Amino acid sequence: MAREPASLDLVRVLREHGVQPSAQRLAIAECVLAAVDHPAADTVLARVQERLPLVSRATVYNTLHRFVEAGLLRELSIAEGRTVYDPKLDPHHHFVDLDSGAIHDLPWDALEVRGVEQLSAERLSAYDVRDYQVVLRGRRHARRRAP
Amino acid sequence: MAREPASLDLVRVLREHGVQPSAQRLAIAECVLAAVDHPAADTVLARVQERLPLVSRATVYNTLHRFVEAGLLRELSIAEGRTVYDPKLDPHHHFVDLDSGAIHDLPWDALEVRGVEQLSAERLSAYDVRDYQVVLRGRRHARRRAP
DNA sequence: TCGCGTTCTGGACTTAGTCTAAATTCGTCA
DNA sequence: TGACGAATTTAGACTAAGTCCAGAACGCGA
Ligand SMILES: [Mn+2]
Ligand SMILES: [Mn+2]
Ligand SMILES: [Zn+2]
Ligand SMILES: [Zn+2]
Known part of the structure; x- marks a missing residue:
């Protein structure tokens, strides 16, 4: 052991x-x-x-x-005032379960965000974007058994 | 008055x-x-x-x-453990200024998120998405004077 | 005006997080 | 090995955000 x-x-x-x-x-x-x-x-x-x-x-x-x-x-800091720690360092999204408060990871490729470059474009906008993610909230239901 | x-x-x-x-x-x-x-x-x-x-x-x-x-x-609850209140009720995204901590609104149409429906699709996934937003972090620089 | 449900108040309490000064541990070098 | 200075850890005081409660004040209808 x-x-x-x-x-x-x-x-x-x-x-x-x-x-x-x-x-x-x-x-x-x-x-x-x-x-x-x-x-x-x-x-x-x-x-x-x-x-x-x-x-x-x-x-x-x-x-x-x-x-x-x-x-x-x-x-x-994505859910109800709590500060939490995430050892997963590569970019990914988060899903917050509204019942339990649990935070689940979603792979970066599960979603596609378009338009961020336009926000950052010099001379056009005031936003210098360092990073971003999608935060989803809802309920996680029991996964269906595969048929 | x-x-x-x-x-x-x-x-x-x-x-x-x-x-x-x-x-x-x-x-x-x-x-x-x-x-x-x-x-x-x-x-x-x-x-x-x-x-x-x-x-x-x-x-x-x-x-x-x-x-x-x-x-x-x-x-x-999107920035550094603070809980804040937002009177703007229609869906929109948020940009967090890393220098000042200020939170700015971004119009819903400024970004497009693809793939949320697949996450919610019954029988395929465990996620019942109620709402979502993109949270961006970075610096807000002075807007260029229009030429 | 009275009565009663609603709202408001100060203050005690809790929880998350920070700060400090003293004690312990650690690395290094004689 | 022993000593010493630097880094680390500790307990507890302290702060900030938020909750809870019992009593006081309010406000509306009879
Ligand atoms: Mn922190
Ligand atoms: Mn709250
Ligand atoms: Zn994560
Ligand atoms: Zn907003």
Whole structure:
């Protein structure tokens, strides 16, 4: 039941991004870098404390911000005032489930947005677009069993 | 310097939406229903208190929520954890200025999103889309003077 | 004018997040 | 190995956004 391999990978990942791999940072990285559910900071804190009960809130907030600066995470504010963290760095869209509040990823290619270039066109407009995404809201129903 | 005409309009608007027009609600409505800058609740509180210094925070929060239920406002969470209110009810997109945090409206027709129907298609997907918008982030530069 | 339901108020409370000063840990070098 | 300065972590105070509540005020119909 070795748990080291994953951690060794994480040590390398953190070093490559200029982050010293402390025990706390590794535990936080393990929680958040593979998360698929866009957790909030306090969710990360709760999960990390299951393994490392003494981590402080300040460390979790500091580390998440450091990971964002280091390019390991993105910070999102798309649903009901929550700030959540997303380890998926390539562009993609998000679907917010209005019942549960859950945030789901949609592949970039699932949607096509036309007209962004015109907005950014120098001399024509005031908008210098750095990035964009489609945010959809609705309900996620049980997927039909394939016939 | 009559100030009544606008207020009379607002009385009618509130009544038509099933909201009793009290003095506080009218003052809040005057602040937020014509706002073009997507104010947060505390911004609304500050503006209302300029005219009606005794309104309480609780009343502003309650009233904003009531206006949302009544279909007079929308609540948005698109930038840095803030919750803001938008009196523009028809579908449109939003541009977030990364320098100032300001939120600007973009007309619905400025962008075209393709592929949403496929996401919603029964039997094919798990997503029941109720609404969507494009959220763009970047910088707003001074508009060039027309040549 | 009275009575009663609605609205408003201040303040306590909660939650998310920041900040600080002290304690601990870590890397390095003698 | 031991010492030392830098980096990291910690607990707790603090702030900001938002909720909740019990009582006060209001407002409309009888
Ligand atoms: Mn943050
Ligand atoms: Mn709200
Ligand atoms: Zn995502
Ligand atoms: Zn808007």
